[in-house]
Amino acid sequence: MKELMLTPKKLPDLPLEAEAITPDSVAGKTLKEVKSLPVYVGNTVQKLGDYFDVKGETAETPSDQLVAIQGECGNVKYIGAGMTAGRLIVEGCVGMHAGAEMEGGELSITGSASNWAGAEMKGGLLRIQGDAGHQLGAAYRGSPEGMTGGVIVVGGDVGLEAGAFMRRGMLIIQGDADSFLGVHMNGGEIFVFGNVARRLGAEAKGNGGFIACFGGVESILPTYVYDTTFRPDFLKLYLRQLRDQLGVEAAGEYLDASFRRYRGDIAVGGTAEILIAEP
Amino acid sequence: MAVFTDVVCPFCGCLCDDLEITVKGNEIKGAKNACAISRSKFMSHRENRIMTPTVKGKEASLEEAVEAAAKALASAKRPLVYGLSSTECGAIARCVELAEITGGVVDNTSSVCHGPTILALQQVGESKASLGEVKNRADLVAFWGSNPPAAHIRHFARYSVTPKGLYVPEGRKGRYVVNVDVRETPTSRVADQFIKVDHGGDFELLLALRAAVRGTEITEDVSGVPAEEINALAKRMKEAKMGIVFFGLGLTQSDGRHMNIDAAVGLVAELNHHTKFVLTPMRGHYNVAGANTVTTWQSGYPYAVDFARGYPRYNPGEYSAVDMLAKGEPDAAIIVASDPAATFPADAAKHLARIPTITLEQKVTPTTMLSEVVIPVATAGIEVEGTAYRMDGFSLRLSKVVEPHGGVKSDREVLDMIVERVKALKEDA
Numbered sequence A: 001m002k003e004l005m006l007t008p009k010k011l012p013d014l015p016l017e018a019e020a021i022t023p024d025s026v027a028g029k030t031l032k033e034v035k036s037l038p039v040y041v042g043n044t045v046q047k048l049g050d051y052f053d054v055k056g057e058t059a060e061t062p063s064d065q066l067v068a069i070q071g072e073c074g075n076v077k078y079i080g081a082g083m084t085a086g087r088l089i090v091e092g093c094v095g096m097h098a099g100a101e102m103e104g105g106e107l108s109i110t111g112s113a114s115n116w117a118g119a120e121m122k123g124g125l126l127r128i129q130g131d132a133g134h135q136l137g138a139a140y141r142g143s144p145e146g147m148t149g150g151v152i153v154v155g156g157d158v159g160l161e162a163g164a165f166m167r168r169g170m171l172i173i174q175g176d177a178d179s180f181l182g183v184h185m186n187g188g189e190i191f192v193f194g195n196v197a198r199r200l201g202a203e204a205k206g207n208g209g210f211i212a213c214f215g216g217v218e219s220i221l222p223t224y225v226y227d228t229t230f231r232p233d234f235l236k237l238y239l240r241q242l243r244d245q246l247g248v249e250a251a252g253e254y255l256d257a258s259f260r261r262y263r264g265d266i267a268v269g270g271t272a273e274i275l276i277a278e279p
Numbered sequence B: 001m002a003v004f005t006d007v008v009c010p011f012c013g014c015l016c017d018d019l020e021i022t023v024k025g026n027e028i029k030g031a032k033n034a035c036a037i038s039r040s041k042f043m044s045h046r047e048n049r050i051m052t053p054t055v056k057g058k059e060a061s062l063e064e065a066v067e068a069a070a071k072a073l074a075s076a077k078r079p080l081v082y083g084l085s086s087t088e089c090g091a092i093a094r095c096v097e098l099a100e101i102t103g104g105v106v107d108n109t110s111s112v113c114h115g116p117t118i119l120a121l122q123q124v125g126e127s128k129a130s131l132g133e134v135k136n137r138a139d140l141v142a143f144w145g146s147n148p149p150a151a152h153i154r155h156f157a158r159y160s161v162t163p164k165g166l167y168v169p170e171g172r173k174g175r176y177v178v179n180v181d182v183r184e185t186p187t188s189r190v191a192d193q194f195i196k197v198d199h200g201g202d203f204e205l206l207l208a209l210r211a212a213v214r215g216t217e218i219t220e221d222v223s224g225v226p227a228e229e230i231n232a233l234a235k236r237m238k239e240a241k242m243g244i245v246f247f248g249l250g251l252t253q254s255d256g257r258h259m260n261i262d263a264a265v266g267l268v269a270e271l272n273h274h275t276k277f278v279l280t281p282m283r284g285h286y287n288v289a290g291a292n293t294v295t296t297w298q299s300g301y302p303y304a305v306d307f308a309r310g311y312p313r314y315n316p317g318e319y320s321a322v323d324m325l326a327k328g329e330p331d332a333a334i335i336v337a338s339d340p341a342a343t344f345p346a347d348a349a350k351h352l353a354r355i356p357t358i359t360l361e362q363k364v365t366p367t368t369m370l371s372e373v374v375i376p377v378a379t380a381g382i383e384v385e386g387t388a389y390r391m392d393g394f395s396l397r398l399s400k401v402v403e404p405h406g407g408v409k410s411d412r413e414v415l416d417m418i419v420e421r422v423k424a425l426k427e428d429a
Helices: A031-035 A233-247 A249-254 B034-044 B062-074 B090-103 B115-124 B133-138 B154-162 B186-190 B202-214 B227-239 B258-271 B288-297 B321-326 B347-355 B366-370 B411-427
Strands: A002-008 A039-042 A042-049 A051-055 A065-070 A086-093 A107-108 A125-128 A148-154 A168-173 A188-194 A211-213 A225-231 A261-265 A272-277 B002-007 B020-025 B027-032 B079-083 B105-108 B139-144 B175-182 B193-196 B241-247 B274-279 B332-336 B357-361 B374-376 B386-391 B394-397
Touching: A002 B133, A031 A051, A148 B227, A168 A261, A188 A233, A233 A249, B002 B175, B020 B034, B027 B034, B062 B090, B062 B332, B062 B357, B062 B374, B062 B411, B079 B090, B079 B321, B090 B332, B090 B386, B090 B411, B105 B139, B105 B186, B105 B288, B105 B321, B115 B258, B133 B154, B133 B241, B133 B274, B154 B241, B175 B186, B202 B258, B241 B258, B258 B274, B288 B386, B332 B411, B347 B366, B357 B366
Parallel strands: A002 A065, A065 A086, A086 A107, A107 A125, A125 A148, A148 A168, A168 A188, A188 A211, A211 A272, B079 B105, B079 B332, B139 B175, B139 B241, B175 B193, B241 B274, B332 B357, B357 B374
Antiparallel strands: A002 A051, A039 A042, A225 A261, A261 A272, B002 B020, B020 B027, B386 B394
């Protein structure tokens, strides 16, 4: 894998929109071409090189391309948005829409991400070691489907409406989740190892989707019905995969746990499941 | 003495269209049929008026003020156009154009009132009817988190509670009025049934009601409302010939926001399997519905529209005025027919004082006091004709009953001048 290093110089006060920062848009280009990729500040078009030092090498194809950003990019939007292959590592925080609509490859953020990270993600792996903002992996406004594939792993807490309108894919939250987790969920899997605020799974249709909660739940909606306490084998398989392949250590502690199962949301005739680990 | 009949009131989203305005000379002498707020707007429209344009606090000619405004907007990297909801549609269209040619953001006051409603409607659709249908057909009227006697004074009498309709010939007696709120209000005293819901518990109650309408018996109390009351209300809603839910900021701005409306839309959709049911937001400013409508037909999106890339993008929370100002993004702002300095959170309002703010306004307001450029304009619906949209989405023609006070121009005319100058400045650059 060829490595390209981007180091932020003085970033503007206004948000910088830089969907140019993906393995896809740098692969096959010379460093000079990379430096002149367009980025947007307010209503002006600028060059990537104006705000980032660009060093290293570019690969022929995105899948052989590693892009590493060293420095805080909390006010840089769309980092890794729409990427299809390769690796993008950010050592620091990122602004809104990081990894939005990504289709493949790996985006790894050592700091925190702002709102809309991984929104409408289609594939690939998005890792956020810190916290994520609101609408993580959610559907954009008015859109009928949120995540349709891929995996998001968050080390810290997440904001409101994570996984909204989720259709497929996997969302793993190692910290706490705010209200409306998995709202309108219609497939996919959500795992939360911290505490989950109220209204999780609201208006979820189900379609095989579930929310597994390991660290407790503030409250369950009145339109979710308890049906059983059990030790599901399928969850054991998932948890092993989380521990062994994604490095989610906490997953290993619940291999033999039993879970309370609630079904809903009956307000929409849904069959989604909320599984809550028994203490 | 001239009497103008069927005058549309430019105050709230009811747009009552039966006012009789008496004018003598160029002065309004009477406003028959008007509610207290409307009468005050008509009778006091000359008070507290701004008489001349100002630039940095100094009196200026209209041309000088327009030039200063155009320069600030044309050179800005992140201009903001905000307000729009208390003027006529022609002026709103100019605002959208101004945002487009400056590569800025246009947002209207719905982002701080019924914005969540719009998010929900984009998410799950809408089942709606005209207020005329409500008057003629509705035999179950629910007011959820709204209190018309305080904000939409003639709503009960003209549209929703007391009028005799074609299929509701008994008027008030023919309608069952339900009020859901966190506390008793004048609406609950008029209602046949008052349901007191816990603070921030509307969402759960709406879901439970929907489940009950689907046939699930609710067995536990939800948000402080007894289970039997929920089951009984669901039954009553299903048995109505036509029902309507009027909802206000009690639902859009309480915990859950757009999801509350999402759940309300879901409840109404479910009820349509059994009977005719609709819902209507109680829009506040008289033309806030028009601000959404015009912005949508021009850009595809109803509010919080960003033209920075040359094409419209939409994302409330990112491109909405409060969020942008709180983050200190705009480097110039033009405020039309609104008073954000009085209504926005302090952080957001303070930023307006730091940047060149241009305000088009009739009266002295906190926003005009912090603005770099202030241009007095005529009052739409009193001094200027135009179109406005009622809360149910119907367009009505606003009347001009007197000449503009002090000969000032309309919002539309001033915006035309600014747009023309901005275009010229952009071409020169």
